[in-house]
Amino acid sequence: MLDLNQIRKDLDPLVQGLAKRGVQFDTGRFQQLEARRKSVQVETETLQAERNALAKRIGQLKSKGEDASAELAQSQQIPVRLKQLEQDLAEVQSELSSWFATIPNLPHESVPVGESEADNVEVRRWVPGAKDEQGNPAHIAFAPRDHVELGEKLGLDFETARKLSGARFMVLRGQMARLHRALAQFMLDMQTSEHGYTECYTPYIVNASTLYGTGQLPKFKDDMFWVTKGGQDSEPAEEGEGKPEDLYLISTSEITLTGTVRDEILPGDQLPIRLTAHSPCFRSEAGSGGRDTRGMIRQHQFDKVEMVQIVHPEKSYQALEEMVGHAEHVLQALELPYRVVQLCTGDMGFSSAKTYDLEVWLPAQNTFREISSVSNCEAFQARRLQARFRADSKARPDYVHTLNGSGLAVGRALVAVLENHQQEDGSVVIPKALRPYMGGLERLVP
Structure with a gap:
């Protein structure tokens, strides 16, 4: 939430900042x-x-x-x-x-002004092999298959998932299930052992207050899966608990990881706090408009390794650049071409003051697709969460800055591995970094 006291003193920065996001105050x-x-x-x-x-x-x-x-x-x-x-x-x-509570965060002064993803700005790209004239990875020598065609012969099953749950779900079997698990384990190990994050296991079901704190509610209620309705299906509150709240499936473990500092005043010497978790994510995709209905790109249930940092306000933009690097490190280890894009004002998320997207190359689509989004929310979430710190024992509490990013989306990483490391015979070479997690297996064979 924005600082109402500051807005009362000077309304112009709010009006101008929201106008850059296409919002009329x-x-x-x-x-x-x-x-x-x-x-x-x-x-x-x-x-x-x-x-x-x-x-x-x-x-x-x-x-x-x-x-x-x-x-x-x-x-x-x-x-x-x-x-x-x-x-x-x-x-x-x-x-x-x-x-x-429905007004988005103000963009940082360095964010390019624009209306849509067409106005985003490429910062850099990493292509380990040959490149074409546009700087994209050179075309595979044969006609590349997409991940659906490749995966269905390797253990990717959409028909059974449709029978069990409906559209936008998947079942993985055998070597595909193992690859999915290996990716998640590899990402967790990298974030904890190399980048200094503390691994967490958090609930997959949260109350409305937690979602309000990180900005999912009230604006994105229709994008969430509701589990129960407080006061109707919930059990009666025990003495001292208060009225039951609505419960929801998480759309990202950013919600729970960031929520751990809700209503806390942290000692300044505890900052920065770096947290990571592997969790399923549940999204209704109410606003997807029927996009990406084929395959694994846009699912109702998918897995993600999340990175969250809780930092001193003066160090949040340094932390943002570091977190982008942490996500890049994963992609480089998996030998996946990608580019880093800075989002314009019209394409940023609700709580973000500045966001970078990492987009991985998908040969079958001949384009880059988002695989990670890393954002600095400054004090926007902290005000809603009442998450503060004291620089020292005599200092007045001040709001922390919160950052989050994917490190990475597991399903999309699996898609990228299949498509970028595919062979003409339909097999897929496993990146060297993943082989220890696959029992030494070097390729998936139909």
């Missing part, structure tokens, strides 16, 4: 709500002062034995009005909070 509505809030607060303070003055006057009159009935009658009306003002203020603040 309703200044009239904001000024109207602020006028109501100020009016209520001024009247409240006036009545409180009047109540104090009357109490003093009543005391003086009684000490002199004089009649204080008029003052008493007047003072008895004040609590009634103060109660109403308290309700009015709560309503205004609730409307402001609900509204600002």
Whole structure:
């Protein structure tokens, strides 16, 4: 969430920043709500002062034995009005909070202004082998098969998944299942042993408060899978627990990893915190518009190794560049061509102030496709989570900065390995870095 106090001091940066993202801010509505809030607060303070003055006057009159009935009658009306003002203020603040919960983060000044992915800016690319005139990987000597055609002869089964669950699911068998597991294990080992992340295992089901904290709710409710409805299917709350909340399947373990610092004030010497987890991710793909219906590119259930950092505000942009490098390291070890792209203002995620996408080369599509997205959310999530730190024992708490990124999406990495390391006979050479995780196996054979 954005800093309301800062916005009240200077509205222009908000209006201009949102305009870069293609969002028009309703200044009239904001000024109207602020006028109501100020009016209520001024009247409240006036009545409180009047109540104090009357109490003093009543005391003086009684000490002199004089009649204080008029003052008493007047003072008895004040609590009634103060109660109403308290309700009015709560309503205004609730409307402001609900509204600002739907407003995205402001872009960092270095983010290119644009409307869509067409305006994203390529930063660099890594192509280990021969290149064509455009700098893309040179064409495979034979007509490349896509991952569906390759995978179906290696243990990738969409028909059974469709019978079990419907469209956009998959079943993996034998060597394909093992390759999928090997990729996840390899990524986890790299992030923990080489990049200093702490491996975590977190819940796959979370409450609404956790999703609000990282920005998935309320804006992206339709993209989530609901598990239960609080107060209907949930068990009654035990004493002291409060009302049950709605529960949801996670769309990424960013939600749970970042949520671990919710309502915490961290000692400054604990920063940075680096966390990683391998988890399934569940997405309804409500806004996908029927894209990528073939194969594994856009699934309702997929696996991902996530990276999260909780850092000092002054070090978050250094951490962002480091995290991009951590994701790149995985792709290089898997010998997969890729490029790094900086997203423009119109293509960034809701909570992000700056984002890089890593896009891996897919020969069958003759293009680069996203395999990782690494974002600095600055204090946007931290304000919603109330995640703070103290620089030292005497310092006032300040909000941490939060960053997240894929290190990597396991399913898309599997797609990239199949397509980039395919052979003319339909076999797939396993990258050397993965072979220890495959029991020394050097290739998948139909």
